[in-house]
Amino acid sequence: MTTLEPDQATALGLTGPGSAPADTIDGSMVNDPAVRPPLVLGDRDFHSVTETICGWIENKTPKWWPLAFMSSAGVAGIGTVMILYLIITGVGVWGLQNPVSWGWAIVNFVWWVGIGHAGTLISAILCLFKQQWRTSINRFAEAMTIFAVICAGMFPGIHVGRVWMAWMLFPIPNSNYIWPNFRSPLLWDVFAVGTYFTVSLLFWYMGMIPDIATLRDRAMLRRKQSVTFGPVWVPHPLPGFIKNMTFTIPANQIASWVYGVLALGWRFSFRHWNNYEKAYILLAGVCTPLVLSVHSVVSFDFAVSNVPGWHTTIFPPYFVAGAIFSGFAMVLTLLIPARSLYPGMKDFVTAKTIENMCKIITLTGSMVGFAYIMEFFIAWYGANEIESQTFMMRAFGPYWWAYWIMFTCNVLTPQVFWFRWCRTNIAFIFMISILVNIGMWFERFVIVTTLSSDFLPGSWGYFSPTFVDVMTFVGSLGIFLSLFLLFCRFLPMLAISEVKNVLPQAHAHLHGEEH
Amino acid sequence: MSEQSVQQQEPYGLMGEYSDVTSVYRAAEQFRDAGYTMWDVGCPFPIHNLDEAMGLKQSKVAWIMGTGAAVGVALALFMQMWTAGGGTLDIGWLSGYRVNVASKPLLAWEQFLPVTFELGVLISSFGAIFGMLMINRLPMWYHPLMKKERYLRVGDDKFFISIEAKDPKFNDAKTRQLLESTGAAHVEVVEA
Numbered sequence: 206m207t208t209l210e211p212d213q214a215t216a217l218g219l220t221g222p223g224s225a226p227a228d229t230i231d232g233s234m235v236n237d238p239a240v241r242p243p244l245v246l247g248d249r250d251f252h253s254v255t256e257t258i259c260g261w262i263e264n265k266t267p268k269w270w271p272l273a274f275m276s277s278a279g280v281a282g283i284g285t286v287m288i289l290y291l292i293i294t295g296v297g298v299w300g301l302q303n304p305v306s307w308g309w310a311i312v313n314f315v316w317w318v319g320i321g322h323a324g325t326l327i328s329a330i331l332c333l334f335k336q337q338w339r340t341s342i343n344r345f346a347e348a349m350t351i352f353a354v355i356c357a358g359m360f361p362g363i364h365v366g367r368v369w370m371a372w373m374l375f376p377i378p379n380s381n382y383i384w385p386n387f388r389s390p391l392l393w394d395v396f397a398v399g400t401y402f403t404v405s406l407l408f409w410y411m412g413m414i415p416d417i418a419t420l421r422d423r424a425m426l427r428r429k430q431s432v433t434f435g436p437v438w439v440p441h442p443l444p445g446f447i448k449n450m451t452f453t454i455p456a457n458q459i460a461s462w463v464y465g466v467l468a469l470g471w472r473f474s475f476r477h478w479n480n481y482e483k484a485y486i487l488l489a490g491v492c493t494p495l496v497l498s499v500h501s502v503v504s505f506d507f508a509v510s511n512v513p514g515w516h517t518t519i520f521p522p523y524f525v526a527g528a529i530f531s532g533f534a535m536v537l538t539l540l541i542p543a544r545s546l547y548p549g550m551k552d553f554v555t556a557k558t559i560e561n562m563c564k565i566i567t568l569t570g571s572m573v574g575f576a577y578i579m580e581f582f583i584a585w586y587g588a589n590e591i592e593s594q595t596f597m598m599r600a601f602g603p604y605w606w607a608y609w610i611m612f613t614c615n616v617l618t619p620q621v622f623w624f625r626w627c628r629t630n631i632a633f634i635f636m637i638s639i640l641v642n643i644g645m646w647f648e649r650f651v652i653v654t655t656l657s658s659d660f661l662p663g664s665w666g667y668f669s670p671t672f673v674d675v676m677t678f679v680g681s682l683g684i685f686l687s688l689f690l691l692f693c694r695f696l697p698m699l700a701i702s703e704v705k706n707v708l709p710q711a712h713a714h715l716h717g718e719e720h
Numbered sequence: 721m722s723e724q725s726v727q728q729q730e731p732y733g734l735m736g737e738y739s740d741v742t743s744v745y746r747a748a749e750q751f752r753d754a755g756y757t758m759w760d761v762g763c764p765f766p767i768h769n770l771d772e773a774m775g776l777k778q779s780k781v782a783w784i785m786g787t788g789a790a791v792g793v794a795l796a797l798f799m800q801m802w803t804a805g806g807g808t809l810d811i812g813w814l815s816g817y818r819v820n821v822a823s824k825p826l827l828a829w830e831q832f833l834p835v836t837f838e839l840g841v842l843i844s845s846f847g848a849i850f851g852m853l854m855i856n857r858l859p860m861w862y863h864p865l866m867k868k869e870r871y872l873r874v875g876d877d878k879f880f881i882s883i884e885a886k887d888p889k890f891n892d893a894k895t896r897q898l899l900e901s902t903g904a905a906h907v908e909v910v911e912a
Contacts, residue, residue: 251764251877376803384803386821393834400838404845411849419764419875426872469859472866473874475774477856478766483779484852488845495841502834701875702765712768713745 230629233555244337244707247552251705257549258416258699259423269546270694277686284680287673288363296366298673305656305668310364311506312649313678316531317357317685318398318503319524319645322496323532324350325405328412329492332485338561340703341553344416345543346536347409348696352688353535354402356681361394363677390505397502404495408488411481416697418468424461432456500528507652514595514655517583523576527645530569530615533562534641539689541635543698553699556629563622563634566641570619573648577616591660598658599651603667607647607654614644732864732912733759734895735871735882736904741767744879747902748773751881754898758887762871762880781852788847789840796839800832864910882910 229235235242245254291298301308324346331339365371374395376385385392435451455461471477501521508520537559544550584596600608618640621627628634658665692698705711738744741763748761752775761767761774802816805827818826853859865871865882874880881904883895899907 255764255876376799382817384817384819386819387800387804387835388821388824388828388831390834393838396835396838400842403842407845407849411852415765415875422872422875426869465861469853470861470863470866471858472863472871473762473764474856475761475763475766475770476776477858478763479771479776480779480781480852480855482766483781484785484848487782487785487848491841491844491848494837498834498837498841502838505834706765706768711741711765713742713770715742715745 230556231551233557234560234629235557242555242557244340244555245553245704246555247549249552249708250710251708254705254708255419255423255701257552258697258701258704259420260549261547261693261698262420262695263423266694267546270690274687274690274694277683277690280683281680281687282683283676284683287677287680288359290673291363291677292368296364298671299677300668300670300674302666302668304659304664304666305654307653307656308668309650309670309674309678310360312646312653313681314357314360314364315503315524315649315652316646317353317360317681318401319500319528319531319649320535320642321350321353321357321401321405321532322500322525322528323536324348324353325401325492325496326529326532327536328408329489329496332489333493336561337707338555338558340707341555341558341699342536342540342562343703344409344412344700345540345698346532347405347412348689348692348698349532349536349539350405351402351409352685352692353532354398354405355688356685358398358402359681359684390502390509393502394506397499401495401499404488404492408492411484411488412700412703413697414468414471415473415481416701417464418471418473419701420697421461421464421468424457424464427457428455428461430456497525500524512655512659513589513591514584514599515652517580519576519579519583523573523580526569526572526576527615527648530566530573530619531642531645533566533569534638534645537562537566537634537638538642541631541638543693545631547693547698550699553704559631559634560628563628566637567619567622570615570641574616577612595655595658599655602658604651604654604657607651611644611647611651614640615648618644729912730885732910733882733884733887733890734892734899734907735865735868735880735910736899736902736907737870738879738881738904741879743903744881745770745773747881747899747904750898750902751883754889756883756887756889756895758884758890760882762865762874762882764875764877764879780855781848784851784854785844785847788851789844791847792840792843793836795843796836797829797832799839800835801827801829805829805832864912868908868910870906870908 232246233242233244247253249257299308299310324343327339327346328343332343362368362371365374373379374385374392385395431453432455433451433453436449501524504520504524507515508517510516540554540559544554581596581600584593587593598604618637621633621637626633627637654668657668736747738747744761744763745767748770751759752773761770763770804817804819804821820826824831865880870878871880881899881902883890883899889895896907
């Protein structure tokens with residue numbers, strides 16, 4: 206028997222049968238701070254990691270998947286019809302009026318961009334902080350980022366009204382002698398969100414290259430077998446040679462081609478890994494300020510204007526905290542069902558991982574709560590009559606209901622995670638994550654409807670959404686879910702090579718030598 | 721016949737399979753010490769510190785990325801100053817456009833910072849990702865190793881060391897012996 210490293214001994218002790226104390230849930234909830242909880246459960250070796258994660262893609266489609274996909278694609282279809290109706294008719298089909306000239310479109314935009322932030326936080330900031338529990342959720346969260354930013358980008362795109370003029374958002378040489386106004390935060394937003402989407406997409410794809418190569422190699426190995434299609438049953442008489450026609454192709458022919466092209470010829474060479482790891486850590490380094498900048502710039506859309514209730518310096522940090530808060534809630538909303546639907550996923554996404562995410566929700570939720578209270582305090586302390594009037598209107602005016610939904614869901618709800626039972630009860634966490642999503646949507650709604658009572662009381666109004674408003678938002682949820690289900694079906698949901706790297710046997714045991 | 725000449729061609733090299741991290745790490749140290757240069761380790765994940773065991777130099781990705789950052793910042797500043805802040809310099813077409821927005825100063829560089837930052841990040845990320853692919857000579861959809869059925873397990877749980885026949889130290893018998901003495905199973909010739 207060779208000597209074990211302390212970490213390895215711990216991991217083996219905890220995952221071994223019957224050795225885990227009852228209160229560690231699945232063996233990962235270790236209360237002793239001196240003990241590192243195991244990151245992967247079930248005493249897995251490299252091969253079983255590959256088999257499990259690739260199995261979700263390679264095995265037969267689970268029965269729930271077509272149902273789930275068809276319903277979400279149906280909802281996405283309704284959303285698409287609404288968007289077409291808007292493009293054909295004009296933005297008047299929404300409830301936009303003076304003084305609330307920014308309605309649900311901007312609410313939905315800010316909400317979706319915010320949701321995306323969790324993915325980048327997990328893949329970049331937690332990578333720099335060497336939080337290894339992130340390895341099991343980073344791919345999942347990054348995919349969520351990309352789909353959320355797609356949904357976000359859709360709303361300003363259709364809100365411009367004349368969609369065919371959207372190219373004017375970009376500095377494209379034209380014969381009008383007019384360039385975009387680089388002094389406007391709205392244009393900063395174009396660059397911030399555009400950069401964010403592009404960099405997130407590339408980072409996500411780069412992370413997937415080795416895993417796609419694993420899928421390619423496995424498809425290549427299965428090509429030794431062949432599959433035969435036909436003869437096809439036809440309802441009318443046809444010549445025999447058509448009726449009895451069969452095709453025989455190697456198994457996984459298409460998979461090996463598609464994954465083969467996408468893997469870019471990755472062959473797991475360490476000379477490649479050496480550059481790859483460097484690029485990865487450097488990208489994590491630039492994505493960290495990027496993710497902080499994106500929602501700051503989004504908040505500038507409001508804060509740079511001189512509307513009371515918007516013109517505050519607290520907006521950038523408060524928006525960033527809120528973004529991470531809502532993003533983690535959305536990751537949990539997606540992760541909790543996936544974790545119970547995909548066999549073996551619980552070994553990677555452990556109770557400890559979920560608990561850590563709950564803690565981040567409490568942290569960022571408290572920051573958001575602090576910002577709400579501080580806004581009120583400054584409105585009073587600043588002694589600006591209009592500012593304090595605006596805040597009184599927010600909490601006790603016509604939109605009091607939205608304010609208190611926001612306050613309950615965002616300030617009070619995340620505080621439940623101070624209790625261990627709440628952080629470990631999966632169904633309860635799922636419910637809280639939904640509430641946080643609702644609360645964060647209302648936060649944006651409260652901010653945007655500040656417009657309803659502007660400087661001139663004579664022009665005060667009340668914003669009511671139309672059917673098209675509601676269905677476009679619901680449709681965006683459908684688009685998001687459809688994309689996500691496609692991702693779960695065809696791409697590696699967990700970062701295979703990164704998960705292997707945190708297994709205890711991934712480290713060379715060099716006795717009596719420093720490494 | 722051309723087919724025959726292909727078969728007579730010199731092989732790509734040799735490869736040996738290892739089953740765990742420690743043995744491939746030890747073997748890599750021995751190949752490094754034996755003075756091989758054109759050899760490689762295939763592993764399903766980046767093994768910690770293997771760059772030292774292989775004697776690899778620091779990756780040059782950071783330089784490409786840094787260049788990207790400089791290009792991005794310069795491009796963004798030029799674009800904004802030219803399209804919105806022109807007029808401060810009067811040098812023909814280079815002075816750009818004089819767009820007066822709410823009588824704000826033409827060359828208000830403070831307001832150009834967000835876009836400058838974003839473009840700096842964008843182009844430096846292009847530098848990191850495409851620079852990494854360029855240094856690695858990817859995409860390369862063909863490689864002799866990928867024709868070896870055994871090698872297709874590299875993305876799963878096997879580790880490989882491959883030595884190119886072009887390596888000046890390569891000697892069919894000696895290299896094979898070194899592979900076997902470091903614990904490689906299934907030492908195979910990789911056809912070109």
